[in-house]
Amino acid sequence: MTDMEKGSLPGDVPPNLRFLRVLVTVLTATMIAGLVIVIALLVIRLSPEKTSVPLPDPIRLPAGKTAVAFTRGTGWYAVVTEDQHILIFDSMTGTLRQTVSIESGD
Template sequence: MTTTPDGDDGAALPANLRFLKGLVTVLTAVMILGVLTIVALLVIRLNADPVPVLVSPGDFALPAGVGAVGISVIDGRTVIVGDDGRVRVYDSESRALLQDIEIGG
């Protein structure tokens, strides 16, 4: 009896093992494609030029005598923390005051 290099002696695999072998092969191919896709997306995303967000506290109408302690841009809104203990939320495009919140006591 002759054997092939992979140890198969000419007998066919049972049907359930052939099915399992096919599933493992498909799973391996899908996993390789998934890893390649993730790597490609990371390369594309990390090589993209960052879009700068240019916002100056001077562009917003703070009350007289109030300075900006902190500024942040979140979802199209600009949040400015004033030195008077108030947080002011402005619309980034129209520069209109949306909300004024008192913090502290």
């Protein structure tokens, strides 16, 4: 005898199969929600900051000096030049505070 002859309907599903179907649906929804959260966190973390550190007005280097690096601290900023000097300027006035000569280790 087939299922149709026994009187069971094609839509009838055993309880354990119905439970398995619910588990798969819940797992799918959980995975989709987790993926959306991970993507949202990546977008939030990798987006550029809204506030940027203000750069000083144009820096006037001494004649013959060419900048290769720039850094700043509280109340000062420094420029590293090609001839291995660090020029430290006052961030408020832009005046040269100090010059540090870098000696090579050779």
